[in-house]
Amino acid sequence: MNTTATRQAPPSAGQLPSTIRSGAGHWLRSLHRMPVRPQTGARQWAPMMAVAQVFMGAGMAVMYGFFYPEVDEVTALYIATGTPTLALIPLGLLMLPESVNQQRLEGTFDFIWSLPAPRTAQATSTFLLYTPLSLPGMVLSLVVVTLLCGVQLSVSLLIVPAVLLCALMAVSVGFGMALAISNPMVVSVITSALTFVVLLFSPIVYPPSHLPGWLFAVHQALPFYTMAVVIRAGLSVGLASDLTQSFLVLGAWTVAGWAMTGWGIGRRR
Amino acid sequence: MTTVTVPYAPIVVRGGPAYWLGGYRTMLRWQLASLRVWLPALTVIQVLFGAGMVLGIGLLFEDISPAAALYVSSGVPVINLLVIGLILGPQLVADQKAQGSYDFLQALPVPRTTTAAAWYTVSLVGALPGVVVALLAAQLRYGITFTVSRALVAAVLLTAFTGTMLGYALGHAMSNPMATRMIASLLSFVLVGFTPILFPPEQLPGWLAALNWWFPFRHMAVIVRDALAPEMVADAPISYLVVAVWGVGCAVIAAWAVGRRR
Numbered sequence: 201m202n203t204t205a206t207r208q209a210p211p212s213a214g215q216l217p218s219t220i221r222s223g224a225g226h227w228l229r230s231l232h233r234m235p236v237r238p239q240t241g242a243r244q245w246a247p248m249m250a251v252a253q254v255f256m257g258a259g260m261a262v263m264y265g266f267f268y269p270e271v272d273e274v275t276a277l278y279i280a281t282g283t284p285t286l287a288l289i290p291l292g293l294l295m296l297p298e299s300v301n302q303q304r305l306e307g308t309f310d311f312i313w314s315l316p317a318p319r320t321a322q323a324t325s326t327f328l329l330y331t332p333l334s335l336p337g338m339v340l341s342l343v344v345v346t347l348l349c350g351v352q353l354s355v356s357l358l359i360v361p362a363v364l365l366c367a368l369m370a371v372s373v374g375f376g377m378a379l380a381i382s383n384p385m386v387v388s389v390i391t392s393a394l395t396f397v398v399l400l401f402s403p404i405v406y407p408p409s410h411l412p413g414w415l416f417a418v419h420q421a422l423p424f425y426t427m428a429v430v431i432r433a434g435l436s437v438g439l440a441s442d443l444t445q446s447f448l449v450l451g452a453w454t455v456a457g458w459a460m461t462g463w464g465i466g467r468r469r
Numbered sequence: 470m471t472t473v474t475v476p477y478a479p480i481v482v483r484g485g486p487a488y489w490l491g492g493y494r495t496m497l498r499w500q501l502a503s504l505r506v507w508l509p510a511l512t513v514i515q516v517l518f519g520a521g522m523v524l525g526i527g528l529l530f531e532d533i534s535p536a537a538a539l540y541v542s543s544g545v546p547v548i549n550l551l552v553i554g555l556i557l558g559p560q561l562v563a564d565q566k567a568q569g570s571y572d573f574l575q576a577l578p579v580p581r582t583t584t585a586a587a588w589y590t591v592s593l594v595g596a597l598p599g600v601v602v603a604l605l606a607a608q609l610r611y612g613i614t615f616t617v618s619r620a621l622v623a624a625v626l627l628t629a630f631t632g633t634m635l636g637y638a639l640g641h642a643m644s645n646p647m648a649t650r651m652i653a654s655l656l657s658f659v660l661v662g663f664t665p666i667l668f669p670p671e672q673l674p675g676w677l678a679a680l681n682w683w684f685p686f687r688h689m690a691v692i693v694r695d696a697l698a699p700e701m702v703a704d705a706p707i708s709y710l711v712v713a714v715w716g717v718g719c720a721v722i723a724a725w726a727v728g729r730r731r
Contacts, residue, residue: 255658263662266672267529269537396518400525410528 222318230317231325249291253337257287258344264405265349275406276349280342281432281439282405284363287341288427289398291334292370294391296326300378301387319465323375330371331364338363359434366427369450372457373423379464397424404428420445423453492579496587499577508595511553515599519549520606526667527610535611537668539701542607543615543694544667547628548660549599551689554592554633556657562640563649581727585637585720592636593629600625604697613698621696627709628689631716635685638719642726659686666690685715 261283265271271279303309313319346353381387398404401415402424408416419425426446433440440446501508522545527533533541565571575581607613636653643649660666663677664686670678681687688708695705702708 259658260662263658264529266662267526267537267668269534269669269672396521396525400521400528403528406529407531410531 221316227318227321230321231328249295249333250337250340252290252295253287253334254341254344256290257283257338257341258348260286260399261341261345261405262348271349273351276351277436277439278407279405280345280349280351280353281435282428283345284338284342284431284435285366285404285424285428286398287338288334288363288366288370289394289424291337292330292367292372292374293394293398294374296330296371296374297378297387297391300375301384304382304384313465320462323461323465326375327368327371330375331367334367334371335363338367353435354437356434359431362430362434365447365450365454366431369423369427369454369457372454372461374457376457376460376464380460402428421449423450426450489580489583492583493586496577496579496583497590500587500591504591508591511557511595512598515549515552515596516602518552519545519599519603522548522661522667523603523606524610533611535613538607538611539613539698540669541667542604542611542613543697543701544690545603545607546600546697547666547686547690547693549603550593550596550625550629550693551632551660551686552599552657553595554589554629555636555639555660556653558588558592558633558636559640559643559649559653562637563646563653566644567646575727582724585634585723585727588637589630589633592633593626596629615697616699618696618699621693623709624692624696627712627716628693631685631689631712631719634716634719634723637723638726641723664690685712688712 261279264279265276268275300309303312313322315322377390378387381390401411402419402422403411403416404424404427408419408425411419416425420442426449429440429442429446430450433443504511523542526541527538530537562571565574574584577584604615608615639652640649643652663673664681664684665673665678666686666689670681670687673681688711691702691708692705692712695702695708
């Protein structure tokens, strides 16, 4: 015997219209609203970030100077032109992952991603907010170091795309890493190890000739030395080479950061 | 009317060396147990830090001079000795205060000096692997042979003592955990870059070098260096004195902070 199941249509009176908002207009509106949401807490964080950047940028540059018996002109130029790189790294690659960690530990992480806005708009707003936010601290530490070291910088227009790309790269990779790795302990270990690698084992404030060949080869594919190259090229003449390659490497890391972010916000748990 | 005689219970305040030793053993076990997750990680960090600093600072130079290499290699162990007692210790106490377990720990029925002694032991033992690896790395990388003298034991014990007591005083005497944490993390920067531990004091600006003379860190480096490479140091006794005075002074402040009634 055959049973035929017929689906009964619900009475049209009680039906709610399906309103999943979408489209470019909704996305842009969400993007516009996102930076003011409490999650970023940008207002209370911004001064602390600038202080941390000046410490890591200018403070470290002063510190490096103490290690040399005599700071000659080339060494001083390397230190001064490496400072903006040092100042850009902590915000994106250290503090942003730590703040995501904090959200995970406090339990606000899930709440934020459940907000009725496209997640891509939320992520984009993070990038758009933190990239310019990392600039004042960087400029400040560059000014401090230039005054202290007394070096003559020759600034070219190249510095604008270089700094913007570096800041965006650091924010993207830091955010992507924090989203893709769901264990806050692992993220903490990575950021601490990064600090050490960046401050001592990356040719940012010293020429790459100081490194053993294999380590330099590794650094050509990592974003730290390449950051230093493009920023140095915008601040001085004749110190930097492999400029195109460095821009490409940084661009690739930026895209990789976006991919990690996309994967991190898209997966189901 | 009947009278009930209650047996007289004498109040016994326990004391004496045997009781103290018992308390020390208990507190040592207590602290090792409470750090059981952290201690292996901490040892690994100390070892990596020791070797990493010795190798990494060499990279700042095109060709590091023997004198600079010797400064770095004999200075890194000093920082190793200070990491747990001076940097981590105050932050642990600050955490206890923030979490509310501080008063409970203070109420444990052991002499409070045993807690301090046990903590000193932990911070000393936790530092030693890092010290050894840093010295070995220096030997391999720069070909430095250290003349290890018997004074090394005294220098290491005293450096770790003063560092731990300074950290103990910071953690216990300051009431604001946030401020304690700030100072501790600031100190880690100061130790590496703004005190003449890893480089000679002549490389600092004059005022900073003069200021450093009044703090114990420079003198800690002098006494450890005196034990490892005596030819580098001219006046070790005065440095022993300065470090010892700081150690005792901080111990007194810590004792006051731990012993006061609130």
